[in-house]
Amino acid sequence: MRDRRLSILLIFLAAWIGWFVLQTILDQSRVASLPRTVEISGPYSAKEGIVEASRIAALWDPDCQLQCISMTFGGDTNTSDPGMGKDGLPIPPSGWMYRFYSPKRGWFLDLVLWPDGRCEPSSFNGINYPDTQPLPQVFIDxxxxxxxxxxxxxxxxxxxxxxxxxxxxxxxxxxxxxxxxxxxxxxxxxxxxxxxxxxxxxxxxxxxxxxxxxxxxxxxxxxxxxxxxxxxxxxxxxx
Missing domain, CATH: 3.10.450 (Nuclear Transport Factor 2; Chain: A,)
Known part of the structure; x- marks a missing residue:
């Protein structure tokens, strides 16, 4: 009986690992197909990049939700470049990272929009973030x-x-x-x-x-x- 339970557990574990690997491969394929350039460039505020980031994120999952926006530092760490200006705009080469969440798949998509028009997408599984909440529709820039x-x-x-x-x-x-x-x-x-x-x-x-x-x-x-x-x-x- 104990051996049977162990066998069932191992089969379940192997199936779960297989499913997780498959989902990872599928998501990597989705991310690989996303655009690498955007139609916005130069220093811009957090809100000013949402439309373009949302357009790209919708290709990954039409129902995904914007969950986080953060400044992404792209400067030289050995200098006194603060990354964020007193005007609330990233100082080039720093930009914005827009994080989206897919509730139905449980995955996050990070889109880093750089001031030279580049887009760097990446994704990760949100299994450790079950209580994530989307950003409200209205917030200060x-x-x-x-x-x-x-x-x-x-x-x-x-x-x-x-x-x-x-x-x-x-x-x-x-x-x-x-x-x-x-x-x-x-x-x-x-x-x-x-x-x-x-x-x-x-x-x-x-x-x-x-x-x-x-x-x-x-x-x-x-x-x-x-x-x-x-x-x-x-x-x-x-x-």
């Missing part, structure tokens, strides 16, 4: 998000030390940085990260904004691994 961040903290950080990177993303996933947790699961937020140096210290600022209203939700400063919560407006309640 990167230009507005960065303007708010600059007014709140960014300008002061630039005055106190050299800002050498500004990773920026719009997502419904919770922030992975230390600090207060958002009590509202699946809330769309702009997560803006200022990396700077101040005298001999590495200073990181993690700023979270409500992507719909622009409200400051949380700000955390990390100086040489010493964490300070600058603001916590979550209120630890849903809405």
């Amino acid at each position: 990167s230009t507005q998000a960065i303007a708010i961040a600059e007014e709140l903290y960014g300008q002061a950080y630039r005055e106190q030390g050299e800002v050498f990177r500004v990773p920026t993303r719009l997502t419904t996933w919770p922030s992975s940085v230390p600090g207060p947790e958002d009590p509202l699961r699946g809330r769309a937020t702009w997560q803006i990260h200022y990396l700077s140096t101040r005298e001999q210290d590495r200073v990181d600022l993690f700023l979270t904004l409500d992507a719909v209203t622009g409200e400051e939700l949380c700000a955390v400063e990390n100086v040489n691994t010493h964490i300070t919560v600058l603001s916590d407006n979550f209120g630890h309640r849903g809405r």
Whole structure:
């Protein structure tokens, strides 16, 4: 009886692996057929690239959902290129990554749109992300998000030390940085990260904004691994 159960388990496992390999091959084929150039170029805001990214993503899956937009750094890491400008536009050669999710297949598609008109698609299985939520139809653009961040903290950080990177993303996933947790699961937020140096210290600022209203939700400063919560407006309640 035990041998029979083991045999059934092995058969099931082999079938699952075979199905997963087949799905991977099929998705790689879909990705390989996607366009490698886009009809938009130069520095543009997060929203300005959505139409073109959605057009390409629809070829991969007509029912896929936009789940995340993030700045993709393309510059020289040995220079002080921050990647994201104070105007909310990526500084070439940096661009935007648009992440789409296919609920029926459980796969993600990442489309990196570079300012020279190139498109780099890739995909991965979303088996570890069962609770992913699409972005809302209405949200503030990167230009507005960065303007708010600059007014709140960014300008002061630039005055106190050299800002050498500004990773920026719009997502419904919770922030992975230390600090207060958002009590509202699946809330769309702009997560803006200022990396700077101040005298001999590495200073990181993690700023979270409500992507719909622009409200400051949380700000955390990390100086040489010493964490300070600058603001916590979550209120630890849903809405």
